[in-house]
Amino acid sequence: MRILAFLKTLFCQCSKNAESFQEEVEQEEASSFSLPSDISYEENIARYIFSPINVNEKNNNLKNNCLKPPTGSDEVSVNRFDYTDESFLKNLGLEMQKPNKEFYGLAFFKAQLVIENNFDLVYTPIPSVNEFHSDIKIGYVVERDVELPAEINEKIRNIIKNTKLFKDTNTDTSNWIGDEIRL
Amino acid sequence: MKTLDNYQIKLNSHLEFDSNFEILDEKKSLPNMKAKVFLTAAMLGSISFVQATPINYDLNISQDYRIESLKNSEFVTSEISTYVDKLNKVSDKKLTKFQIIEEILSFKSLENSWDGYSAKPLGIKCASNALKILDNIGENELSKISDFYPNPNGTISFEWENLNEEIISLEIGKDTFSYYVSFNSVETRYFNKQNFNSEDISVFKNFILSV
Numbered sequence: 135m136r137i138l139a140f141l142k143t144l145f146c147q148c149s150k151n152a153e154s155f156q157e158e159v160e161q162e163e164a165s166s167f168s169l170p171s172d173i174s175y176e177e178n179i180a181r182y183i184f185s186p187i188n189v190n191e192k193n194n195n196l197k198n199n200c201l202k203p204p205t206g207s208d209e210v211s212v213n214r215f216d217y218t219d220e221s222f223l224k225n226l227g228l229e230m231q232k233p234n235k236e237f238y239g240l241a242f243f244k245a246q247l248v249i250e251n252n253f254d255l256v257y258t259p260i261p262s263v264n265e266f267h268s269d270i271k272i273g274y275v276v277e278r279d280v281e282l283p284a285e286i287n288e289k290i291r292n293i294i295k296n297t298k299l300f301k302d303t304n305t306d307t308s309n310w311i312g313d314e315i316r317l
Numbered sequence: 318m319k320t321l322d323n324y325q326i327k328l329n330s331h332l333e334f335d336s337n338f339e340i341l342d343e344k345k346s347l348p349n350m351k352a353k354v355f356l357t358a359a360m361l362g363s364i365s366f367v368q369a370t371p372i373n374y375d376l377n378i379s380q381d382y383r384i385e386s387l388k389n390s391e392f393v394t395s396e397i398s399t400y401v402d403k404l405n406k407v408s409d410k411k412l413t414k415f416q417i418i419e420e421i422l423s424f425k426s427l428e429n430s431w432d433g434y435s436a437k438p439l440g441i442k443c444a445s446n447a448l449k450i451l452d453n454i455g456e457n458e459l460s461k462i463s464d465f466y467p468n469p470n471g472t473i474s475f476e477w478e479n480l481n482e483e484i485i486s487l488e489i490g491k492d493t494f495s496y497y498v499s500f501n502s503v504e505t506r507y508f509n510k511q512n513f514n515s516e517d518i519s520v521f522k523n524f525i526l527s528v
Contacts, residue, residue, distance in 0.1 A: 204434050
């Protein structure tokens with residue numbers, strides 16, 4: 135009986151060690167991939183452009199509607215480009231659009247522009263999906279069929295004026311084969 | 318056999334070939350040639366110098382010739398180029414009311430998530446309000462629209478921007494509209510929750526006329 139009790143104790147000890155060991159491994163993995171939680175002014179931020187409706191195709195300028203939140207939200211999804219690359223983002227973007235195959239390009243601007251226009255830029259990673267994800271918070275929850283305040287429209291336009299668009303409309307490959315990204 | 322490299326053909330008093338042509342001594346001819354070359358170069362140089370500097374003419378003095386200044390011709394070329402660019406911009410942005418209505422209808426037919434981020438198609442009331450405002454704006458002002466587009470939440474936006482980067486940006490909702498006016502000489506003005514009545518539309522229209 136004593137031997138059995140001893141073996142039982144030993145077994146419990148081993149399983150606890152295994153669990154804590156597993157936790158330690160997961161924590162290590164998470165910390166090795168973590169980006170700084172604060173987004174610096176100089177960081178390049180990338181926004182997916184899936185539709186040509188967001189672009190004035192005569193002059194390749196972006197329209198304000200590419201940086202407006204959807205109904206019921208005050209957030210605009212973006213990515214911290216300095217920690218990733220265009221092929222990763224394109225691959226992820228195509229995955230997001232499945233079964234549709236829609237992809238137009240990537241729009242880039244500095245984090246500084248967002249902050250200077252009094253919007254918040256918050257690091258909001260999506261674990262195991264997109265560790266580079268962030269959100270621009272405009273501070274106003276958008277309602278269906280209700281116009282934004284004019285002040286917010288002006289701020290969005292200030293950002294758009296200093297945004298660069300790089301096109302890659304080829305959806306047959308997840309590798310970036312469009313315009314060379316020059317920031 | 319000695320070749321004749323330098324010779325001068327002489328004509329006699331009857332303008333006939335004079336067989337007594339003389340062979341010019343090269344050594345003797347060189348100074349004369351040099352002088353001639355120098356004088357010719359000096360003349361050409363002075364003419365080109367005159368061409369390079371702008372010349373102001375007294376219009377009262379009648380001239381039989383024109384001198385084209387290099388600098389002036391460059392100035393004229395760049396001015397023409399700028400003018401052509403402006404013409405192209407104007408012709409690019411000229412929209413008819415019919416074209417705008419057509420586009421508005423197409424925005425109504427967009428699918429859900431047309432931007433890849435859960436965007437909605439243009440709302441019915443937003444579309445009809447847009448047509449109401451357009452009805453109150455003259456054709457000339459409509460043709461000055463620089464851009465218009467649907468927004469992800471179902472509203473529609475119009476922009477009037479001139480060559481001085483002054484802009485009026487309008488967003489139309491189901492019950493009200495908002496716009497801002499950004500002119501270079503004055504502080505930006507913001508107008509929110511404007512009604513679709515004649516008074517508020519009239520104020521907006523006056524700004525459009527000023528762009």
